[in-house]
Amino acid sequence: MELIENKFDETRLGFAALLKFFQHEARFPKQKFEIPRTILAYIAKQLSLDPNLYAKYDWEGRSIKRHRVQIREFFGFREITVQDVEEMTQWLSEYVLYHDQDPTHIETFVHNRFRELKLEPPSTDRIDRLIRSARRFFSTANNTNFTYLAQFNFI
Incomplete structure (x- = not known):
């Protein structure tokens, strides 16, 4: 929760989805919608967010690159x-x-x-x-x- 506390809406949901995907698969998704909708809905519910916000998560920008670095560091990967x-x-x-x-x-x-x-x-x-x-x-x-x-x- 500490990792997502300073993130809002689609950024929070996108980061949380990447984090859980990496935790399970030890890799990042190849495509934005590789994460199943049911998983996104479950994560969104835990964060009290609308699961449709994930569609707005920027898959190409600087934020996702920073998110990947944070997630790698959190799990001790490089x-x-x-x-x-x-x-x-x-x-x-x-x-x-x-x-x-x-x-x-x-x-x-x-x-x-x-x-x-x-x-x-x-x-x-x-x-x-x-x-x-x-x-x-x-x-x-x-x-x-x-x-x-x-x-x-x-x-």
Whole structure:
């Protein structure tokens, strides 16, 4: 409640909706209306606000950027860096791809790992690129290991 006490109407409802979505999903919604109406209605009722105010919440301006920063800080998360992406690619190739090649499973592992590390996940497109990169890295590493083992008659 302290985080929303200085916000009013649609800004208060928008911030609260982002906060609860992030708390549950460990990411922000991709689109304004990704948050179900029933959830918005419930949050609005708790705040004694009209749920229709959410439609007025500015999805593109400076306020939402500040709100995202506040929410990340509140939960102890941060945005990812290039180094984080490289480390995730390495982690996938070392710990996941050896056992599981299912794209849906891999994506779940990635999201869970970002949550564990308290990193806000990137866009879906960027996660897809990260997974493709990890698969290439894994494939190359395995071919190198296979060639090395064959060279010394270990296989």
